[in-house]
Amino acid sequence: MNWFKQQLANVAGTQEPEYGASAIQPVTQQTPQYTELTTSDLRWRDVGGTNVETAIFYFMTDDGHTALAQIIYSSVAGVHTTAQFNTKIFDHFGPGQHLWCSDPLTNFGFDEEKTGFFADNLALELSASGDSYTLKSAVNDSCLVNLTVKREAPGFQAGKDGTSYFGTDPKQPWGSIFHSFWPRCSVTGVIRIEAKDKTEAKEYNLKGQALYIKALQGMKPHHAAARWNFVDFASPTYSAVLMEFTTPPSYGNTTVSIGSISKQGELLYAGPTTAKHVESKPDLECSWPEPKRVLFEWNGTGTDGKPFSASIEGDLPQRTDRVDVLSHIPGFIKSIVGGVSGARPFIYQFSTKEHFKLKVGDVEEPGQLFMEATFISETTETTPASSLEMPTTFKPIFRAHSSPGKGKGIGNVYRQRRRKLAKDNILAISKASIRKLARRGGIRRIQGEFYDEARAAIKAYLTSVLHRIVRILESDGPMNEVETLHRETVQKTRKVVKVEDVVFALKGLGRTIYGFGWYDSGVEPVATRTSRVSLLDDEDEDDSDSGHEENVDESSDESSIVG
Known part of the structure; x- marks a missing residue:
C-alpha cells in the first residue's frame, strides 16, 4: 500500500x-x-x-x-x-x-x-x-x-x-x-x-x-x-x-x-x-x-x-x-x-x-x-500509510443529526446532502463528480483508470479532514489556539460531527466542500443558490465515458468536490 x-x-x-x-x-x-x-x-x-x-x-x-x-x-x-x-x-x-x-x-x-x-x-x-x-x-x-x-x-x-x-x-x-x-x-x-x-x-x-x-x-x-x-x-x-x-x-x-x-x-x-x-x-x-x-x-x-x-x-x-x-x-x-x-x-x-x-x-x-x-501543511498529523480506507473507529462518530428538520442549513438540498453523508460516508465519490472537477480545469476526456486514482486521492483527503474534526472534538492533548477556541464552543462529550465542525475543519485547511463554504455565515449568496449543482444532482448524470465533449460547468467553485 x-x-x-x-x-x-x-x-x-x-x-x-x-x-x-x-x-x-x-x-x-x-x-x-x-x-x-x-x-x-x-x-x-x-x-x-x-x-x-x-x-x-x-x-x-x-x-x-x-x-x-x-x-x-x-x-x-x-x-x-x-x-x-x-x-x-x-x-x-x-x-x-x-x-x-x-x-x-x-x-x-x-x-x-x-x-x-x-x-x-x-x-x-x-x-x-x-x-x-x-x-x-x-x-x-x-x-x-x-x-x-x-x-x-x-x-x-x-x-x-x-x-x-x-x-x-x-x-x-x-x-x-x-x-x-x-x-x-x-x-x-x-x-x-x-x-x-x-x-x-x-x-x-x-x-x-x-x-x-x-x-x-x-x-x-x-x-x-x-x-x-x-x-x-x-x-x-x-x-x-x-x-x-x-x-x-x-x-x-x-x-x-x-x-x-x-x-x-x-x-x-x-x-x-x-x-x-x-x-x-x-x-x-x-x-x-x-x-x-x-x-x-x-x-x-x-x-x-x-x-x-x-x-x-x-x-x-x-x-x-x-x-x-x-x-x-x-x-x-x-x-x-x-x-x-x-x-x-x-x-x-x-x-x-x-x-x-x-x-x-x-x-x-x-x-x-x-x-x-x-x-504549508500540518506537521503533527498524517493519514495512516497502511490504508486509504476510513478507520472503522470513525464510522459511528460521523453521522447525520437524528432530527432531519432542525438546526441551521434547513432545506431540501441540505437534508439531501446530510442523508447522503450519513448513508455513504465518504465512499460515494461519483464519476460525474470527478468529471465536473476535471471539466473546470479544461479537461474533456478522462481515461478510465483515472477515476480510481482520483477517488483514492480525494478519499484520503476527506479522511484527513475527519481526523482533524475528531481530534478537535475528542482529544485532551495539546492543540493550537484556533482549534482550542472551536472546541470550547462545542459540547465536550458530543459524539456527532455537525456541519459547523466540518466547515471549521475545511476552513482551517483552506477548503470548502459540498457547497458549505457559506454555511458559517448563515447567508447563502444568491449566485450560489442559483448556480449550485450538488453532488446528489451529479449522480443523476450519465456515467458513461463516451468521449463526446460536454459543456463546461460554470457553477460556483463552492460546489466542487474539494472547493
Whole structure:
C-alpha cells in the first residue's frame, strides 16, 4: 500500500506515506560543517525531473526600503519547463501596500558556463572575477531593474554540498533541498517604477546591503517541507542569515536549520541554527499560528575553530504582509495542490529597521530585519500509510443529526446532502463528480483508470479532514489556539460531527466542500443558490465515458468536490 500511495503522490501530489526521520539525510549531519563557495558552485543545476530552482536577492537600502528580486526556473517531470521573474517593493503605495510584479519569461536559458541566466529582456550575469552579479530586466515595462550586487564576505554552503537528501536509500535519493549563500553583499543601482493607473513614476535607489541565495527543491514543495523560517538581518557591522525547514510527517517532522554570521570580508560562523516562535497568536482567517515573539540562535563552532554564539530575540511588529500562495495559481491546480494534498501555504512577512538587535558574544548592534514564516501543511498529523480506507473507529462518530428538520442549513438540498453523508460516508465519490472537477480545469476526456486514482486521492483527503474534526472534538492533548477556541464552543462529550465542525475543519485547511463554504455565515449568496449543482444532482448524470465533449460547468467553485 505504501508503494501505491507513493505512486499516487508522485502523480497527483497527495500526501506521501510515513517513512519516518530515517528517510531524510539532513545537510547538518555532513562534514565539514560548511564549505566556501567556488565559481562552479554558482552554476545553475538544471537537474531535470520535478524541481524548482531559484536565484533570489534581498535588498535593505540605506534609506530604509526593503525589496527583493527573484528568478524562478521550474520543471515538471522534466517535460514542462517554465521561468518567472518576480520583484517586490514593500510599502510602495504606503504602509502595507506593496508593489508586486510577477512576469513569465520567454526564450530563457543559460550561458555556456551556466553561471548566468538569460531570457527576452532579462539578463543575470556573473562577473569574470566571480564576486558580483549584474541583474537587468525590462520584462515588465512598468518595473525596470538595473542592479549590481557585490559579494562582501565569503559565500558558503552548509556541509560538503549544501544539500539535504530524501529517500529510504541514501545512495539513491528521490528528492533534495539545496541552498548556497552570499551572506553579506553591497548593492548599487535602481528599480524604476513607471507611471500607471494615475500612479506617479518613482525610482528607487537601492544603494545598501543585500543577500543572495541560490536554492533548489528537487521534489514537490509540499512533500519536502511543511514549514519554513527565514531571517535576513543587516547592521553596519554584521549580517545574519537563517534558513530553516521542517518536513511533513512523511519524514518525521524533521527540522533542518542552517545559517551564518558575517562581517566585512569575513565569515564568522556558518552551520546549524535554531528558530523559535516564542509566542504566537491564532490567525482566525487561515487557522495558522502567526508568530508574535521570536528567538533565533547561531550556536556552535565558529570558522576560527572556537565556540561561537549569537542571537536575535524580540517582539515582532505588525506583519508587513501575508501571502496566500495558492491565490496566485489557477483554480484547478489549486484544487489538486490544496485539496488533495492538504497543503494551504501562507507566508507571513515582517520587515523592521527598529525593533531588533543582533547579539554576538557580549556585543549588541541594532539593524534592519526581514523575516518570513511559511506554513504549508500540518506537521503533527498524517493519514495512516497502511490504508486509504476510513478507520472503522470513525464510522459511528460521523453521522447525520437524528432530527432531519432542525438546526441551521434547513432545506431540501441540505437534508439531501446530510442523508447522503450519513448513508455513504465518504465512499460515494461519483464519476460525474470527478468529471465536473476535471471539466473546470479544461479537461474533456478522462481515461478510465483515472477515476480510481482520483477517488483514492480525494478519499484520503476527506479522511484527513475527519481526523482533524475528531481530534478537535475528542482529544485532551495539546492543540493550537484556533482549534482550542472551536472546541470550547462545542459540547465536550458530543459524539456527532455537525456541519459547523466540518466547515471549521475545511476552513482551517483552506477548503470548502459540498457547497458549505457559506454555511458559517448563515447567508447563502444568491449566485450560489442559483448556480449550485450538488453532488446528489451529479449522480443523476450519465456515467458513461463516451468521449463526446460536454459543456463546461460554470457553477460556483463552492460546489466542487474539494472547493
